[in-house]
Amino acid sequence: MFSSLKKIIHTILNFGFKDDYANDVNQKHVVNFSYLIFCFCSVFLIVIFSQPFSPLVVIVSVMSLILACMGLRCNYRGQFSRAQLLMPVLKMTQVTILTLFYFGSESGFHFLLVQAIAYSFIVFRADQRFVKGLIVALTVLLFLMCEYLSLTDLYLTESKQSFMLVSVFFFIALYFSIVIDLVMSRLKSVNQHLRVLAEKDELTGLSNRRKVLADAVNIFADSVINHDTCVFAIVDLDHFKKINDTYGHEAGDFVLAKVSAKMQSVIRTTDKIGRYGGEEFIILMPKTKLAQAELVMEHLRQTIAALTIETEQGIIIPVTISIGLAPITTEVTRYEEILASADKGLYAAKRSGRNRVSVSPDFQD
Ligand SMILES: Nc1nc2c(ncn2[C@@H]2O[C@H](COP(=O)(O)OP(=O)(O)OP(=O)(O)O)[C@@H](O)[C@H]2O)c(=O)[nH]1
Numbered sequence: 001m002f003s004s005l006k007k008i009i010h011t012i013l014n015f016g017f018k019d020d021y022a023n024d025v026n027q028k029h030v031v032n033f034s035y036l037i038f039c040f041c042s043v044f045l046i047v048i049f050s051q052p053f054s055p056l057v058v059i060v061s062v063m064s065l066i067l068a069c070m071g072l073r074c075n076y077r078g079q080f081s082r083a084q085l086l087m088p089v090l091k092m093t094q095v096t097i098l099t100l101f102y103f104g105s106e107s108g109f110h111f112l113l114v115q116a117i118a119y120s121f122i123v124f125r126a127d128q129r130f131v132k133g134l135i136v137a138l139t140v141l142l143f144l145m146c147e148y149l150s151l152t153d154l155y156l157t158e159s160k161q162s163f164m165l166v167s168v169f170f171f172i173a174l175y176f177s178i179v180i181d182l183v184m185s186r187l188k189s190v191n192q193h194l195r196v197l198a199e200k201d202e203l204t205g206l207s208n209r210r211k212v213l214a215d216a217v218n219i220f221a222d223s224v225i226n227h228d229t230c231v232f233a234i235v236d237l238d239h240f241k242k243i244n245d246t247y248g249h250e251a252g253d254f255v256l257a258k259v260s261a262k263m264q265s266v267i268r269t270t271d272k273i274g275r276y277g278g279e280e281f282i283i284l285m286p287k288t289k290l291a292q293a294e295l296v297m298e299h300l301r302q303t304i305a306a307l308t309i310e311t312e313q314g315i316i317i318p319v320t321i322s323i324g325l326a327p328i329t330t331e332v333t334r335y336e337e338i339l340a341s342a343d344k345g346l347y348a349a350k351r352s353g354r355n356r357v358s359v360s361p362d363f364q365d
Pocket residue numbers: 203236237238239240241242244248249250251252253256277278279350354
């Protein structure tokens with residue numbers, strides 16, 4: 001029941017908006033929601049004060065409702081700044097008129113002004129400091145005016161006063177809980193999106209250096225703690241400079257992306273791959289013996305050698321890779337040592353003709 005209520009609120013908040021990570025999407029939702037709750041508040045007042053008829057409350061509320069609908073329409077039609085500004089003006093006018101001329105300060109109705117302050121802080125950007133400051137100052141001024149100028153017991157009976165007070169409390173609580181929840185959930189999704197961006201290599205779509213090294217630390221630590229076998233590999237494209245020089249840098253990028261996608265699809269789901277830099281990649285193989293890792297890497301090497309990379313111009317670029325391997329041993333205390341050792345394996349593979357898999361000389365019998 002609670003989740004379906006949340007779903008309905010989410011649908012209402014998102015109505016008319018594309019869900020992306022643009023900063024102002026958050027603000028547009030708050031504007032949307034503020035108008036909706038304002039409309040709801042106005043309808044509530046019209047219903048409560050039409051029997052017995054209280055002309056001032058009903059007229060002010062009907063006018064507020066019409067203006068709020070116009071504001072909502074502006075928001076949906078993309079006239080965001082107009083919609084953004086109209087909301088606090090409407091709120092301040094409605095609350096002040098009704099408090100000063102009908103409800104009196106004892107009703108607590110003027111506490112609804114706090115919404116205008118919260119709204120300003122969330123909706124106006126840093127470069128709209130002046131408008132934000134003006135609205136906050138005006139709201140505080142109007143609140144003080146209502147509090148000190150307004151007569152008590154104006155037109156409301158005592159029971160209606162306390163009913164009003166309770167309603168004001170619930171409106172404010174509802175407003176704050178939904179707005180805070182909205183802001184927090186948007187922050188969470190933006191954070192998640194930023195994290196993905198921060199860990200991904202833009203060209204290849206693989207994990208970037210930072211992420212794959214972080215994975216290396218974790219896998220190394222797990223292997224040491226659990227006394228598991230584990231192998232690190234460094235993969236390097238052969239004669240990549242020649243590919244760039246012959247076909248151009250753009251074609252070089254294309255090759256990198258294609259080879260990366262292929263490598264990602266060939267390695268096992270338990271293995272991790274990331275771009276170490278330039279045309280070098282790291283593959284981490286947890287819970288894997290050296291012989292097993294050699295087989296997996298040999299399969300990878302053969303797959304890349306058999307790969308047909310054709311550019312948009314129809315040029316076929318042949319590509320091969322060299323791979324250096326090193327396992328974790330009891331003597332190793334830092335993951336960097338295995339990487340350095342795998343690099344020695346890579347150097348050996350390059351020296352013995354490229355397009356091959358070589359175990360680091362540190363681990364050869
Ligand atoms: N297109 C492209 N080239 C890159 C990128 N990063 C590095 N390179 C190029 O990759 C080339 C690497 O050259 P080298 O380190 O000499 O290695 P190599 O030509 O592959 O030779 P071996 O490794 O000895 O087989 C350099 O020319 C770099 O400019 C990139 O993101 N895109």
